[in-house]
Amino acid sequence: MSETRAISTDHTPDWRARADCRRIAAPDWWFPKGTIGAKDRAQAADAKAICRECPVAMQCATWALDQRHTDGIFGGLDVGQRRSINRRASKEQYTDAQVADAIRATWATDTRDPLVDIYLNLTIQRDHGHVVWRGRKTSYTVAGRDFTPAQIAFEVGYGREPQGHVKAHCGEPYCVAVEHLTDGAMRWRRDHLAAAA
Ligand code: SF4
Ligand SMILES: [Zn+2]
Numbered sequence: 001m002s003e004t005r006a007i008s009t010d011h012t013p014d015w016r017a018r019a020d021c022r023r024i025a026a027p028d029w030w031f032p033k034g035t036i037g038a039k040d041r042a043q044a045a046d047a048k049a050i051c052r053e054c055p056v057a058m059q060c061a062t063w064a065l066d067q068r069h070t071d072g073i074f075g076g077l078d079v080g081q082r083r084s085i086n087r088r089a090s091k092e093q094y095t096d097a098q099v100a101d102a103i104r105a106t107w108a109t110d111t112r113d114p115l116v117d118i119y120l121n122l123t124i125q126r127d128h129g130h131v132v133w134r135g136r137k138t139s140y141t142v143a144g145r146d147f148t149p150a151q152i153a154f155e156v157g158y159g160r161e162p163q164g165h166v167k168a169h170c171g172e173p174y175c176v177a178v179e180h181l182t183d184g185a186m187r188w189r190r191d192h193l194a195a196a197a
Helices: 038-053 057-069 077-092 096-109 114-121 148-158 184-196
Strands: 123-127 131-133 140-142 145-147
Touching: 038 057, 038 114, 057 077, 077 096, 114 123, 114 140, 114 148, 131 140, 140 148, 145 148, 148 184
Parallel strands: none
Antiparallel strands: 123 131, 140 145
8 A cells, every 4th residue: 555545535525614623713723833832732732622522523634644734733633643543554554444443543542631731721821921820729639740830831831840849930920831930950951051151
């Protein structure tokens, strides 16, 4: 089977008329600019959640696999997930039914990141790039680990566990904007570089 094999599921234009993304949000919502920042991850998670409720998600996903788009969320799948399915489909010569099964399996295992959910639900965007925590608790337990709000924001934003205390340097009370946070390792590196300069 060739690398460019088309997946012949229903690609008739009328499925687009039933697309949820045409009604619910701006189209660029399905095109987060990156994968690391808190905003991008939250945006991708939100777009995927809308796709999961979309009545034409399977048509959209198979169409996007066929088109081999190199960006965007389609049919609840990001680029990496689409590449992975296409790779397996080409290598193992999937039938259309097997492709559909692979799409469903990816949907089923792509659970939302609970930290991203908490971050999205409990923060408010403010002027000057501040993002203010509006939750009442000072500690949240997720998958057996305790997090302060700043630790949640840091891990969502940087995709890694913080080392040492997470601090906001902007001075805005309760701000957890990722760009305004540093952990101990970042401060140590910054101070080390300043001392060496
Ligand atoms: S599955 Fe997602 S991207 Fe595709 S049509 Fe529906 S909402 Fe839009
Ligand atoms: Zn701030």
